Amino acid sequence: MEVHELEKKYKDWQKKLHPDLVHSKSQREREYAAEQSARVIDAYRTLTDPLSRAIYIVKLEGVLVDEEERITDPELLAEVMELREAVDEAEDSGALKKIQSQLQEKLQCWSNSFDDAYVSKNYEDALASIRRMTYYRRTNEEIVKKL
Amino acid sequence: MLKHLTNTVIGQHLRSSAAVGGASLRRMYHERVVDHYNNPRNVGSFDKNDSNVGTGLVGAPACGDVMKLQIRVDEKSGKIVDACFKTFGCGSAIASSSVATEWVKGKQMEEVLSIKNTEIAKHLSLPPVKLHCSMLAEDAIKAAVKDYEAKRLKSNGHEEKAADA
Numbered sequence: 001m002e003v004h005e006l007e008k009k010y011k012d013w014q015k016k017l018h019p020d021l022v023h024s025k026s027q028r029e030r031e032y033a034a035e036q037s038a039r040v041i042d043a044y045r046t047l048t049d050p051l052s053r054a055i056y057i058v059k060l061e062g063v064l065v066d067e068e069e070r071i072t073d074p075e076l077l078a079e080v081m082e083l084r085e086a087v088d089e090a091e092d093s094g095a096l097k098k099i100q101s102q103l104q105e106k107l108q109c110w111s112n113s114f115d116d117a118y119v120s121k122n123y124e125d126a127l128a129s130i131r132r133m134t135y136y137r138r139t140n141e142e143i144v145k146k147l
Numbered sequence: 148m149l150k151h152l153t154n155t156v157i158g159q160h161l162r163s164s165a166a167v168g169g170a171s172l173r174r175m176y177h178e179r180v181v182d183h184y185n186n187p188r189n190v191g192s193f194d195k196n197d198s199n200v201g202t203g204l205v206g207a208p209a210c211g212d213v214m215k216l217q218i219r220v221d222e223k224s225g226k227i228v229d230a231c232f233k234t235f236g237c238g239s240a241i242a243s244s245s246v247a248t249e250w251v252k253g254k255q256m257e258e259v260l261s262i263k264n265t266e267i268a269k270h271l272s273l274p275p276v277k278l279h280c281s282m283l284a285e286d287a288i289k290a291a292v293k294d295y296e297a298k299r300l301k302s303n304g305h306e307e308k309a310a311d312a
Contacts, residue, residue, distance in 0.1 A: 067209045068279040070286055077204045080213045084235040131208040138211025142235075 010044045013037075050111035051133045054118075054126070063123050065130060080135045087142050096143050103136045103143075110136070179271050183242035188249055191231040193217045198302060201295025203287040207279060212236030214244050216287035218251060218259075220295055227251050227259065232287075239277040243267050243284035256292050 017037040046052045055065055071077070083099065090096045110132045117125035192215075193200045199219050206213040213236065219229040230248040234241045246267050251259045264281035267273075273281055 065209060068282075069207065069209055070279065070283055071206050071208060072204070072286070072290060073206075074204060077206045077213055080206065081204070081215060081233070081235070084213065085233075088235075134208050135206075135211055135213075141211075 006044070006047055010040065013040045050107055050114075051130070051137050054111065054114045054130050054133065057118060058123065058126055058130070061123065063127065065127065071131070076132065076135070080139070083136075083139050084142065087139060087146065090146070093147055096147055100140060100143050103140050107133055107136050107140075177272075180238050180242040180273070183245040183271075184238045187241060187245045189231045189245065190233065192233060193219055193229075193231060198298060199295075201291040201293075201298070203290030203292075203294060205283055205286045205290055207236070207240075207283055210236060210240075212240045212280070212283060214240060214283050214287050216244055216247060216284070216291050218256075218291045218295060220256065225256055227254055227256065237277070237280065239271065239273055239280040240283060242271050243273075243281045244287060246270055247284040247288055251288060256295070259288055260292060262288055 014037065017033045017040060046056050058065075083103070086099055087096065090099065110129045114126055114129035114133070117123070117129060193202075195202045195217070197219075199222060201218045201220060203216045203218075204214070205216075212234070214232070214234040216232045217230065218227045220226070221228050230251045232244040232248045234244045243264075247262070250262055250267075262285060264278070264285040267284055268278055268281040271281070
């Protein structure tokens with residue numbers, strides 16, 4: 001599903017379910033609407049973020065991300081080291097924002113890789129994409145802390 | 148009435164010592180981790196192209212941790228004469244790699260391969276959820292040794308080729 005389609009569907013659902021619009025209905029109906037509205041918000045948030053979306057999608061296939069996995073991939077780790085060092089040494093918000101936009105690009109690129117891998121049922125590659133996105137997301141969190 | 152008074156006094160004494168014991172236990176629980184975090188030993192980088200240097204680079208993607216541990220080995224004795232680390236991650240990961248660099252210094256390479264993550268975890272009183280941080284440090288030590296040995300083999304190979312020619 002495309003992102004703009006997602007937003008339209010989200011707005012449609014919210015029109016039906018928003019608590020403010022159902023105040024004339026019964027107590028039970030209002031509670032139901034509020035609960036569903038919250039679930040729709042949660043779903044929207046999960047699906048619009050490339051990383052949480054990827055994790056959710058593979059979960060539907062029974063593929064779970066290993067929380068305690070350790071890796072030795074030299075290329076990926078060297079790249080992450082470099083990024084984290086750059087963030088550490090960045091002297092102003094301009095430098096940080098530059099790294100941030102690099103990270104956004106990488107996230108988008110690997111989100112596309114994830115889609116390709118998922119569509120061809122290549123779950124090894126799908127998980128590899130998730131690994132990368134997790135590292136980029138984490139690095140972004142460090143930037144946000146510094147800004 | 149005297150019995151009641153005695154019980155009350157004893158009861159209070161037990162309660163207060165349990166409170167003191169509990170508080171000092173809480174302090175010890177994090178003390179070493181905090182120490183390594185605030186005063187990390189051996190943070191830094193060696194030249195990874197140096198023939199005496201072995202570099203171990205490991206990571207835990209789910210936490211976003213990345214850990215680099217380097218050893219400088221004396222060629223003749225096979226002893227690790229210096230070590231340094233650079234870790235981006237949680238306090239437990241940083242402390243684990245800091246401890247690892249301390250423990251490998253002055254030891255033979257074969258010796259450090261037997262350093263177990265459980266020893267590091269015990270030294271730092273790591274909770275179960277942080278055990279994998281100590282595993283990462285054990286991995287890093289092994290990777291650094293492996294890297295050094297691979298370098299040695301490669302350079303020995305070149306020496307032999309030169310001798311044949």
